[in-house]
Amino acid sequence: MSKRALITGITGQDGSYLAEHLLDLGYEVYGLVRGQANPRKGRLSQLMKDLSFVGGDMMDQGSLVAALDAVQPDEVYNLAAISFVPLSWSQAELVSEINGTGVLRILEAIRIVSGLSTSRTATGGQIRFYQASSSEMFGEVAESPQHEATPFHPRSPYGVAKSFGHFITRNYRESYGLYAVSGMLFNHESPRRGLEFVTRKITCGAVNIKLGQQEKLLLGNMAAQRDWGYAGDYVQAMHMMLQQPEPRDYVIGTGRTHTVEDVARIAFEAVGLDWRDYVVIDPGLVRPAEVDTLCANPAKAQAELGWRPTVSFEELIQMMVDSDLSHTTKEQQYGHLQLAAAW
Template sequence: MTRRAFITGITGQDGSYLAELLLSKDYEVHGLVRRASTLNRGRIDHLHADQRLHLHYGDLTDGVSLSNLVRDIEPHEVYNLGAQSHVKVSFEMPEYTASTDAVGTLRLLEAIRASGIDCRYYQASTSEMFGATPPPQHEGTAFYPRSPYGAAKLYSHWVTVNYREAYDLFAVSGILFNHESPRRGESFVTRKITLGVAAIKLGVTDRLELGNLDAVRDWGYAPEYVEGMWRMLQHDTPTDFVLATGTGRTVRDFCEAAFSHVGLRWEDHVVHDKQYERPTEVDALIGDASKARELLGWEATTHADDLARLMVDADIEQLGRLIDR
């Protein structure tokens, strides 16, 4: 039997890697795409020719579209990766963030419940839910979100638990710490750094403006993390998991690794700009993924320094192609 998966956020970093993974496992993959005047499918363009990939217009803010799609697709697995996922932007668009990230999850869960289908559900939770709680953070650590994004995701997390307990739904939350790749959005700090390094190395600019250099994050590699998502839905019983490397690095450390990879000193190019700082900062996020290692056999193998180098190489190649046009 061919298994069917439904992915919200399929055009994003995680969605594109997850679609690749599921297609490699012979799934039929259905993806939710927001209607826009310009196409934003660059991350999945290379999958376009695969007849097992089906894209559908819809939105997490539209419960009717979600109900219709769940009813028509009858997925065996649902991965809710769609979100307004930029923390700084969530302070500027708090209501939209709540509607998409919090109530959007409720709409999707209710669509599954009302349809009566037997499926397994994955909720993309986030380390930002821990916020001000000191590391290391694991599944039993107290939550203390420090942004509208973190608060919206906390609602999603708990409503997923509630639907699991109230309706016996196979629903899990993956509490993923920061995970990056060359497909990361250009406004996220790691990608901003590696794009900046590429631009400086190729002579396009000579400076990079950043906010808080002291923030500590646990950075892993996105393709490894989507493998963890899939493993959570193959587990015998629904439960929540942290995915993380267990190693914390500052933004400054990431800068140093990225710049030194191309023979540059970050201190000669990075300029601090307060506009990139958050109203309330999360000082340190470092995850403990012992549960995932023991129950899923999952472990991160790519850490921050290697991640910085591979992202710089990819951005130099990409920017170089644009310059040569």
């Protein structure tokens, strides 16, 4: 009998890749969607005909209990979040509700549906839960590279909310014996990344400039360093975490850092241009509290899960440029977009 998985945030980048991966493994896959008019639901069902959907809202405890009761999943992957970090300063309360308290709501829903009491119980036969934690929790890093025991010092409301989600997941594991793990994933991108994120903003901007649809690209802190990998690799790590005998948290990343300038250089070179001729630094796009460098130490995941990235940074940026060039050339999809994404 095939396993059944419920994915929150299924219409996002990671949700779509994870759904594909689980379907390939023979899972029955259900996506939690908020409202029947979700604009991304149609695109996702076009991509994956075998998906099923169930209604639910990360701000509504009752709807989460009902969704879990209806689906009866073996595994729950909580990818639902407001994932654009700069937005968390202007909508801090909303981000905290979704990215922080929302994790508590779904954990409590699992506890209720599983019939767990306040005393610890064995993890066998329970719903297994994955929480999408974030490298932004490390923030102003105490050491580099960052591993599972590195202290958190988040520098944004997003990072603070994700830290709460991380710790409440651990608390439910320790309090109720729930099989619950957190993946501390470092930056991961793909052609499905939203246009507001800096990597996609750059690749799309380079293509638009090459095709004469845009003159300049506004960016903020070009010196910021991140550990960037391919989202398709990272969702496989999520699944691996839930297959282990004991629930443990893992850092997932490549162990290599690159700057925003590196992204721009490779993206513009891919279309035969020099980024320095087109990028304009806009001080208004600098974050109120910057995170300068994030770099993963994925040694534990490599040793215990056998996980390793398969796509290099250079291949990732080229992949994104090729995708943007293909879509723009065929459909003139992006036109003269003036993206206001902050970095």
